[in-house]
Amino acid sequence: MKRSVPAACCATLLILLTSCGGGSSDTGTAETPTGTTGTTGTSTGTGTGASSSTLITLDHGGFTLQYDCSAHTAMRYEYTLDVDTGSAARPSAFTLDPDLPAGCAQQTSTSSYASVMPGWDRGHLVTSNHMDASAALIARANHMSNIVPQVSTFNQGIWLDAENVAECHRDLAPVQVVGGVVYDDISNDHFVSSHGIRTPDWFWKVIVTTDTSGATRAIAWFIPNRPMLNTLDSYLVSIEALEQQVGADRVGLGTLPLAVRQSKPASTWALPAGCGLG
Incomplete structure (x- = not known):
């Protein structure tokens, strides 16, 4: 059965979304993995190794992924941003993640999803532009453990808009970003x-x-992973409502004051004047 969702999530009005930075079209190439063991990320799970049913925490230095070895996907991600001083270029290739422990399965290909079904991007969970502090860090954001299928117009439109909110507000005060995915439809x-x-x-x-x-x-x-979505404002929810949708443990923000968790802004935060999205 599908989850109940906020009424706002049913909006399907088509709008034109102007992209000025952050995410981008899926133009990266596929790369054959070398099979080497990484030395920059660490993982923790239950027991000494990751079995096919283990949910592990993968620490990539600048961001963490809660990764489901049996589903071959990250279920949750988290990172904190300070003032943007990075300018490392996004890699042209996508790679399998060498830091996943033995026995923890991942995607079987780095090829584009569009090669299988046009209109789909290799979409980042942790925004590559947010990880441009170093070449090594932005390369880890291009591992397939951080990539999932996204409708192209979603990836290059509304998802980019949400990424840009964090990108701009990080220059005003430190920003914590937490997010994840929900699977409830096999079609x-x-x-x-x-x-x-x-x-x-x-x-x-x-x-x-x-x-x-x-x-x-x-x-x-x-936000639904569909084309023809409305603006970000249509998919605003309180943290408390989000907890009811995906689970308070998964959201992991229970230490925030109740008033903060219950509040919902009337509209998406405006981007500060002069914000650079590079």
Whole structure:
């Protein structure tokens, strides 16, 4: 059965979304993995190794993934951003993740999803532009453990808009970004045979920061992975409502004040004047 979703998530009005930075079209190439063991990321799970049913935490230095070895996908991601000083270029190739422990399965191919089904991108969970502090870090953001199938117009439109909110507000105060995916519909699982991964049906993202007075504030979205979506405002939810959708443990923000978790901004935060999206 499908999950109940906020009424706002049913909007399917077509709009033109202008992209000025952050995410991009899926133009990267596939690369044959070397099979070497990575030395920069660490993983923790239950027991001494990851079995096919183990949910592990994969620490890539600048971001962490809660990774489901049996589903070959990250279920949750988290990272914190400070003032943007990075300029490392995004790699042209996608790679399998050498830091996953033995026995933890991942996608079987780095090839584009569009080669199987046109109109789909290799979409980042952790935004590559947010990981441009070093070449090594942005390369880890291009591992397939951080990549899932996204509708191209979703990836290059509304998802990019959400990425840009964090990218701009990081220059005002430190920003915590938490997000993840929800799988609840098999009808769009086009890439199981080719890549070994189902297609996420919902994406959620929370941004936590402080205002000019130092008070904590947060914004959250719950967005369907579909074309022809409305603006970000249509998918705003409170953290408390998001917890009801995906589980409070999965969201992992229970230490925030209740008032912050119950609040929902009237509209998506405006991008500060002069924000650079590079």
